[in-house]
Amino acid sequence: MHTTAPPAEASAPAAKPERRIRVTPNAAARHGGVLAGIVALGILAHSLLTGLEGEQAQVALLAVVWTIALTGLNLVQGLGGYPSLAHAAFYGGGAYLSAIFLEKGMPMSLAAPLAVVVTMLGGLVVALVFSRTRGQYFAIGTLFFTAVMTLVFTNAAEWTGGPLGRPVDLGYSLDQTLVLLAASLSVGLALFYAMSLSRFGARLRAIREDEDLAQHVGVPTARVKLMAIVISSGFGAWAGVLFAQYNGVVAPSQFTYAQSFLMFVAIGLAGYGRLLAPVVGSAVVLSLTQLIDLGPGVSQIVLGVLFIVVTLVVPNGILGGLAALWRRLRPKEATS
């Protein structure tokens, strides 16, 4: 930005400020560190996926798949503050469509991207309808969309195999799937990091802070929300494709609005818009629902209570709360 001198009587107002973000050495080091961390997470994910067996491997798979899907949700719900409950439908869309396209004899190199693109078109339709609506209507509308998609998955039996689901042909070998899972986790997080630093990310955050005000400073809020929803549906669909490949079977019960709730809870618990929210959120939700067996429903009760308490007490989520705590313990860092 420009200097300083308080405008003297004759000071001609300056020219436009430059829009580009100047990359200082300090910032470059930070970005490098973050990217290195993201790559390390991918490597860790891959070693967990290949190293674990049985039920633990299944949980690790779900955690990675969820992280990929939640990275997309973290744009809409996290940065933008919009409670999207459509995410399980996009996730299921990718899974089912890739299975259907494979069955039609398409090669995986066509079936997978096509499944993602078609799901994103669905996301575009959802976005066109609901991106003009505000918070409450948006939650209701996207929830209903997921419910309708569950009806389709259950009833369009000739495509989806009905309530019991359908098998998925092998498009990638298991090794390929595992590598793709780990790589997608890293690439997804890196893309999110880049987007959150870009003007797109700033616009989404502005919408979350105060949507009316954002409009009045010139942010085309409906278009920004639309883009966020479409991009997030792509993340959801790709996670679904990989899930279907690993699992070999897809069924409606895996993509119900209960899944949408849990995904929403995961982002809210971990911290809206934080880079690592998908990782922490899926770890918390999946370890509670998959790893610890407390009796029927108890883990979900615990999740519900935890979610309410976090919402009321630490509205920025676990990661936000930790960051605040860190700043308090290291006051010198805060001023830098």
Add this chain to the structure above:
Amino acid sequence: MTTLLTVEGLVKKFGGVAAVNGVSFTLDAGQILGLIGPNGSGKTTLLSMLAGTLAPTEGTVTLEGKTASGRGAHRAARAGIARTFQTTRLFPTWTLRESLRLAHGERKDDRPFWSDEELAALLGIDGMLDRPCASLTSAAQRLSMIALALATGPRVLLLDEPAVGMDRDEAGALAEAVRRVAGELDVAVIVVDHNMKFLMPLAQTVLVVAAGKVLATGTPEENRSDKAVIASYLGGA
């Protein structure tokens, strides 16, 4: 002076009730217009239509010959109409500098502007650029809201009760800042306020509205002696 903003026959109805009922006026670049009237007379509704917050039921707003009404707030902002709100609205967890950067980024014009520091100095909130907006005093927040509106590079600035909660010195400094915005950047300003000691010396023209209609226009002196105005507003307050 050339006419910058033309408002023709604006009407806004809420469920059959007209909050604004046929308001027309014009505004020149650099002019400061005071808008007064009793509570519920339609002042804020009028501002909201000018700023694109609300679409008018009837009538048009033209800015430099182009229709600016009914196309949404972000298009009005880009066309050069900025507003502030009666209750303070900022991006609460952001610093003012971050907020200003967003506003700058949305501009598509090449009109002159003031840098962040100049804006802050103009409004007397130097040194508050890098603190979260929610942590500022309420007067500083109201001034920050004006800074944010100015950062969009407006041709027309709409201020909805900017001096609320300010003491006499603060209001005086604000009035001086508004004069400089109008004078140096050639921005037309519409100010709604109930504080006559603030508004009357500031406004070159005053528009009195009551029940959604323009009751009188003129200089502040003319209005002060207008019996209808006194009866409807000043006397009733």
Add this chain to the structure above:
Amino acid sequence: MSQVLVNGVFLGCLFAVVAVGLTLVFGVMEVPNFAHAGVIVMAAYPTWWATDAGAPFALAALAGVAAGGVVSVITEVVAYRWIIDKPWAAPAVALGLMLVLQNTALNMYGGEGRSLDTPYDDVLLEFAGVSLSGVKAALIVLAVLSLIALHLVLSRTSLGRAMRAVAQDREAAAMLGIPMRRQYTLAFLIAGLLAGVAAVAYGPTYQVSPYMADEVLLSAFVVVVLGGLGSVAGAVAGGLVLGVVESLGAAYISSAYQSAFGFLLLVIVLVLRPGGLVGTNARRVA
């Protein structure tokens, strides 16, 4: 055709009773109460448990309605009360409560569906070729009675008038000295009692399970959007419209996609009017 319309009226009455509870809570507190489905479940199970233990149905039903009221008020006291100033937290808290309530039911009573027996199970009304089972007729009667009762409470009592004032303008109502806390609790109490009515009337036509109210809740939300968030009269009218649309769709197109027709209606409404049919600017109760 008239059979379809009668089914539509049945569905419409069910949707209306549920939607009125949602819209009342939204009107005073601006919360999309997803937990309402959990309240219905928590009202249905005590009714089933009491009849199963041999209590007369009327008594069990009363217990169920009361349970609905109690559970709903508890959600307000332990959770919603704390987010009055944080509207953005509302969907999150509502979803959290729904998880808690549904899974509490699952934990206490198990996941399998239970059938709720009533004294009028075997009744079948027939008139001009249209038949209506006793349980469905009972739902229509209960819905109409409870909505009339609600109307009387809102229009004739000072508490009801205060609630309408709150729904119209919270700040103005607070300035008039209306005790806001009590209004919030009252709204949740009425919504909970209506959820109880829905539970004891709807349970026998379907079954009692932790997920019995999910689809009804979705349809009720569509009704709320159709009628305008916060409008009781709109909720009743919207309920009937949606009930008829869904039963027409189910009868003539595909019964598997019954609730999808409601979604279609929602999409059409939101495309034409993103703020709902009755904008929130014109919020009102009754």
